Amino acid sequence: MTELTTLPTITVLGAGYVGLTTAALLANAGYKVFAIEPNSERLKVIKSGQSFFYEDGLDVIIKTAIDNGSLVATNSYEQSIPHSSVVFSCVGTPDNPDGSSNLAYVYSAAEEAATLMKPGTRYVQKSTVPVGTGREIEALFQKSNLAVHYVSNPEFLREGTAVYDTLFFDRVVAGGDNAESVDHILAIYKRLEQHRHSIAQLGTVDTSERKGQYIATSLNSAELIKVTANAFLALKISFSNSIAKLADAVDADIVEVMDAVGADERIGRPFLNAGRGYGGGCFPKDVSGLIASGLSNGVDLEIMQAAQLVNKSMPGYILEKLRENLPKGLKGARVAVLGLAFKAGTSDTRRSPGVALANTLARLGATVTAFDPIANEEACRDLLKGVSLADSAQQALNTADVIIIATEWPEFIDQKPRYYEEFSRARVIVDAVNRLNKHSYISAGFQYIGVGR
Numbered sequence: 001m002t003e004l005t006t007l008p009t010i011t012v013l014g015a016g017y018v019g020l021t022t023a024a025l026l027a028n029a030g031y032k033v034f035a036i037e038p039n040s041e042r043l044k045v046i047k048s049g050q051s052f053f054y055e056d057g058l059d060v061i062i063k064t065a066i067d068n069g070s071l072v073a074t075n076s077y078e079q080s081i082p083h084s085s086v087v088f089s090c091v092g093t094p095d096n097p098d099g100s101s102n103l104a105y106v107y108s109a110a111e112e113a114a115t116l117m118k119p120g121t122r123y124v125q126k127s128t129v130p131v132g133t134g135r136e137i138e139a140l141f142q143k144s145n146l147a148v149h150y151v152s153n154p155e156f157l158r159e160g161t162a163v164y165d166t167l168f169f170d171r172v173v174a175g176g177d178n179a180e181s182v183d184h185i186l187a188i189y190k191r192l193e194q195h196r197h198s199i200a201q202l203g204t205v206d207t208s209e210r211k212g213q214y215i216a217t218s219l220n221s222a223e224l225i226k227v228t229a230n231a232f233l234a235l236k237i238s239f240s241n242s243i244a245k246l247a248d249a250v251d252a253d254i255v256e257v258m259d260a261v262g263a264d265e266r267i268g269r270p271f272l273n274a275g276r277g278y279g280g281g282c283f284p285k286d287v288s289g290l291i292a293s294g295l296s297n298g299v300d301l302e303i304m305q306a307a308q309l310v311n312k313s314m315p316g317y318i319l320e321k322l323r324e325n326l327p328k329g330l331k332g333a334r335v336a337v338l339g340l341a342f343k344a345g346t347s348d349t350r351r352s353p354g355v356a357l358a359n360t361l362a363r364l365g366a367t368v369t370a371f372d373p374i375a376n377e378e379a380c381r382d383l384l385k386g387v388s389l390a391d392s393a394q395q396a397l398n399t400a401d402v403i404i405i406a407t408e409w410p411e412f413i414d415q416k417p418r419y420y421e422e423f424s425r426a427r428v429i430v431d432a433v434n435r436l437n438k439h440s441y442i443s444a445g446f447q448y449i450g451v452g453r
């Protein structure tokens with residue numbers, strides 16, 4: 001890989017989880033970075049040196065770069081793109097009602113950038129797009145007679161550990177027809193790697209070493225790598241959830257099973273945690289996007305359809321187990337749902353299983369009080385009127401007959417049974433994330449309901 005002799009000025013289109021993290025980290029590695037955010041409320045927050053979502057370590061990294069001028073937040077393409085030789089597209093790709101990816105923002109960002117990019121600019125796609133999208137954007141640039149090099153550079157960061165994942169990556173993938181541009185993009189990350197310890201210390205995030213690989217591929221391979229990685233992880237989760245249902249039926253414990261199965265290094269323990277299923281802005285959308293991509297190319301990805309079906313079944317499966325254990329059923333039961341973020345470490349509630357559990361319970365006539373240490377505000381949008389939000393876990397527990405742990409926040413899963421006894425008279429606890437020590441709850445007199453335990 002070639003070393004960069006002069007540092008490119010970079011524009012990042014879209015300052016969401018991926019864009020803002022990327023922009024702030026590159027700005028701390030010495031690049032001049034423009035982050036374009038069209039939403040005026042969000043832009044104001046970023047300009048003040050903060051993030052508009054919760055992400056460990058990110059605020060101080062943004063603030064440092066905003067204060068020293070290396071990161072400029074703007075809504076103006078004109079102010080940034082003509083001065084940049086590299087443009088990262090990190091705009092949102094929500095899904096359409098039929099499950100396919102909605103690429104409206106991807107195309108409109110490319111079209112707008114096309115009017116301003118100078119020849120030789122490298123246009124880098126970080127948004128997750130169906131395979132084939134890059135070729136269409138290249139055609140769009142060619143139609144405008146633009147001598148721009150297109151590179152697919154998929155993102156693998158996880159929300160909650162976004163800073164660590166970007167600095168201590170396991171791989172950086174870049175794919176495109178122009179080998180020199182692919183190499184140039186990899187070199188941008190190489191410089192970030194050289195600065196990673198000081199940036200991680202600034203954000204006080206984990207600095208455990210990972211030996212990352214730099215992988216250059218073809219354009220279509222790079223696009224397919226991203227969705228395939230997410231689909232495989234989703235598959236692992238749904239596989240575990242299927243076996244969890246069998247474990248319930250035969251009185252085995254899925255945690256014991258997967259601890260031993262995952263000890264086989266060919267399989268690996270990560271992403272074998274059974275529970276309420278996967279949520280968030282990525283897996284559900286990427287699985288349906290991959291299925292749609294398959295169909296439009298004449299390929300039936302039945303295995304992913306099965307993974308999707310299993311995932312959708314999990315909240316209902318858990319509530320059915322609960323119903324069977326309540327003498328009076330779910331109607332009228334007072335339930336505390338602890339955890340509304342789609343996983344711990346984030347304020348993101350998109351496709352959150354905790355929200356699905358709370359809403360379904362409310363629909364079934366339960367009295368639901370929910371609480372999340374960080375995601376209450378964001379959850380408001382998606383919760384049904386019948387779900388009350390509490391200001392603290394204690395308040396949610398106060399009136400409950402049943403406790404559901406829906407997100408693995410340490411403040412819920414690291415408690416001893418005594419904590420729940422103190423704040424609630426509930427003696428039924430649903431561990432929808434399979435993270436409690438079931439024996440200690442059973443010994444303390446709780447009726448413990450896990451998933452496959």
Ligand code: UGA
Nearest residue numbers: 155156157158159237271272273277278279280282342343
């Ligand atoms: C996921 C991928 O892990 C990232 O590599 C990828 O970059 C990102 O999507 C993306 O496409 O942008 P993320 O959605 O942040 O990251 O969260 P994960 O940690 O992967 O968790 C996804 C969901 O699976 C969560 O709801 C989590 O609770 C659930 N999960 C995870 C399980 O139910 N069981 C497990 O064993 C692991």
